């Protein structure tokens with residue numbers, strides 16, 4: 363099946379997944395295998411029952427999706443009972459018939475399993491740029507993807523917004539799925555876990571819910587800080603967590619802070635989060651930002667001149683998602699106007715973004731700038747460690763956050779590793795008095811103000 367045909371089938375299953383309940387999707391759509399032969403979409407069902415039901419209830423919708431997505435090129439459906447041959451090492455690369463049929467089945471199968479697991483195929487290790495800031499997290503993720511349920515369990519990835527935690531989790535899931543055709547992987551945002559659990563409770567299906575999550579080979583839960591304050595969900599997750607760990611299945615978790623500092627979680631859960639391996643992702647340094655820009659530009663089919671990449675990387679420092687947004691805007695602008703992407707063009711096209719960026723000094727930006735200034739890691743700045751070499755820069759960063767942003771004291775405390783608002787208040791007062799008595803602090807403060815408002 364060509365890339366287009368795979369994309370067509372992926373489109374169909376993603377649409378149906380959004381339209382159907384997960385029970386319907388898992389029962390009727392998930393077992394199907396697909397193949398495109400000219401204008402024909404051939405669907406293989408594992409048995410007569412699935413075939414009849416799917417044809418009766420979903421054929422019209424599937425045909426509609428196919429026609430629309432393929433712009434009329436695929437316009438017929440054909441259902442059969444059966445299974446495409448899987449590719450084995452003995453059929454790999456042999457004659458056209460075995461090769462093409464086998465690859466087709468594997469591709470469509472993988473696409474279906476990926477959709478069922480909520481995984482994005484674009485988030486993989488090939489598209490993840492390595493830098494000092496994410497080296498350890500990347501290496502640990504690769505290790506786990508190759509050897510799930512092994513030594514590092516759970517893997518806990520933490521770091522600020524938009525720095526690649528989700529990307530790495532998907533990459534782990536994608537490798538596990540691709541290397542084991544029987545592996546069951548589930549990626550979920552913690553809020554979705556909570557929502558599904560509530561739905562299961564309302565519909566008297568909590569036993570099914572438990573069974574589903576306790577029978578996976580890899581469970582990837584994003585942003586676990588959102589479990590805070592949700593006791594019933596924590597309880598359920600705690601048991602799922604234990605069951606998976608006991609049966610040596612892999613767990614990967616992410617959060618915006620270190621496990622011990624996720625507030626609003628039961629202590630037993632917090633301590634378990636730290637049982638395996640905990641790795642940080644920090645904001646990228648300039649070189650990594652530039653490399654990421656080049657990588658994303660290539661994916662968009664453009665080549666970015668070096669000076670433009672450095673300009674964008676230097677000016678947009680808060681997170682990688684924003685870096686990507688700026689690049690997309692640049693590429694779209696160049697496309698519409700037909701102009702080449704030069705430095706002048708970039709300055710012009712990104713004017714609004716940069717003005718907004720400059721005005722709105724973000725908390726991440728302050729943390730990252732202060733960390734760079736004192737040659738620390740952002741994660742240390744947010745940690746509970748109290749050594750003087752960390753405490754003073756942290757207080758400075760909090761004071762700068764109060765001065766340069768509109769965030770409240772509790773919000774600032776929250777962003778600095780879940781600290782209390784009184785800690786922030788104390789920091790601002792302390793820095794105010796130190797600036798009057800200590801020339802070095804005054805100079806640091808002024809330097810940082812200048813860098814942040816440049």
Ligand SMILES: Nc1ncnc2c1ncn2[C@@H]1O[C@H](COP(=O)(O)OP(=O)(O)OP(=O)(O)O)[C@@H](O)[C@H]1O
Pocket residue numbers: 485489490491492496521522523524525526527528529530585618654657682683686
């Ligand atoms: N090292 C990297 N190489 C390539 N792309 C990256 C890298 N790090 C992050 N990205 C990209 O940046 C975007 C944001 O990353 P991601 O969604 O993984 O962030 P996150 O840390 O999970 O953020 P959040 O806390 O908001 O969930 C994605 O498009 C991702 O592909």
